[in-house]
Amino acid sequence: MSILQLCSWLLLALGVVFFLAGSLGLLRFADSFSRLHAVTKADTLGLGLVVIGLSLQSHWREACLMLLIWLVVMGSGAVSCQLLARFSHEQQANPVEPADPGQED
Amino acid sequence: MTLVLLLLLFSMLLGLWRVIKGPTLLDRLLTIQLFGSSGVAILLVLSKLLALPALLDVALLIAILAAAAPAALVQRLGKSRADTRSLGKTP
Amino acid sequence: MTITLWLFVRRSWWLVVVAAACWAVLTANSGWGFFACVLPILLLWQWYSPLVLPAVRWRYFLPLLGLFLRQLVMGGLDVAGRALMPQRFDRSGFAEFQTRLSSAQAQMLFASLISLLPGTCTVSLQPAGRLQLHLLDTEANWQQEVLALEQQLALLFAESDKQERV
Incomplete structure (x- = not known):
């Protein structure tokens, strides 16, 4: 096994670890906004590592396409994180219907 | 590769639990x-595993x-x- | 006429380069005949409603990219570490930050990039550059990272002189 392949596998494994950590954070963090952090950051980094790991094994054109996909996911992550946070914050500030019990755990 | 796929799928399934329980x-x-980001990752790995470059286009579409x-x-x-509130957005 | 044409070329050459690069990547380097048909339409559009790049000093782009990638890795590690930590922690909270960036584009970019910094996430961008942030850990030193990012963005958008005057 060449060094390139070894690096690729290491990066893939590391990316998967970040994905799992992100999901675990989604389950374990105490409030909704912290969960938002977990999903956006850990998954963006995990996807980046997976993309780099796969790029080492593939044709340069596929690598470019994967990089493009990563950029799209990163941009969407940053923007929708902001949108969801603002929406949820406004909703908490002036809720429409009375909050059901157990809104926060 | 298959193990990587299974672990990614597992991380997606963990998210489902939050949908069921999720208070807000x-x-x-x-x-x-x-689902967006791990779905994209799964498709990327799958396209490598099956040698199907077309799956990259699917991944791009999912990302968008x-x-x-x-x-x-x-x-x-x-x-x-x-x-419902007949109020504009807060500035 | 020539001056107008020259200005148009100066203002839009990047669009052609970006479009060609996207085409090459998305079509696996084929179908250039069709691209030759699409390009005039694109240029016509650009002529009537121009898409202008913001005035950016490109030599500051690479340092910003480096800072951003480093912070991306730090942010991921930070979140992953907290998620895998055995005990639950609860020190999250909200904070406000007054940015000194003045242009709307710079503020938008700043707000988006903050979301990928370790432990911070933008909740809303209010008029006059007031940012509402959510912090994962209110006891961490988040101001330093945010200020470093703001500094880099100010350099990129050539706003550093305004900053010193304030």
């Missing part, structure tokens, strides 16, 4: 985000849809809120 709407919307979905949902939900 934000938690449920977050899972869309999670995952970007649009939260924006559309927030717009829609915000609009229905404004209707």
Whole structure:
């Protein structure tokens, strides 16, 4: 096994670890906004590592396409994180219907 | 590769639990985000595993849809809120 | 006429380069005949409603990219570490930050990039550059990272002189 392949596998494994950590954070963090952090950051980094790991094994054109996909996911992550946070914050500030019990755990 | 795929799928399934339990709407919307990024990762790995470059295009499409979905949902939900309260958005 | 044409070329050459690069990547380097048909339409569009790049000093782009990638890795590690930590922690909270960036584009970019910094996430961008942030850990030193990012963005958008005057 060449060094390139070894690096690729290491990066893939590391990316998967970040994905799992992100999901675990989604389950374990105490409030909704912290969960938002977990999903956006850990998954963006995990996807980046997976993309780099796969790029080492593939044709340069596929690598470019994967990089493009990563950029799209990163941009969407940053923007929708902001949108969801603002929406949820406004909703908490002036809720429409009375909050059901157990809104926060 | 297969192990990587299974682990990614597992991390997606963990997100489903938050949809069922999730106390607020934000938690449920977050899972869309999670599904977008891990779905893209699964498709990328799958395209390598099966040697199907076309799956990369599918991944790109999923990424774009995952970007649009939260924006559309927030717009829609915000609009229905404004209707019920008959109030404009807070500046 | 020649001056107008020259200005148009100066303002839009990047669009052609970006479009060609996207085409090459998305179509696996084929179908250039069709691209030759699409390009005039694109240029016509650009002529009537121009898409202008913001005035950016490109030599500051690479340092910003480096800072951003480093912070991306730090942010991921930070979140992953907290998620895998055995005990639950609860020190999250909200904070406000007054940015000194003046242009709307710079503020938008700043707000988006903050979401990928370790432990911070933008909640809303209010008029006059007031940012509402959510912090994962209110006891961490988040101001330093945010200020470093703001500094880099100010350099990129050539706003550093305004900053010193304030």
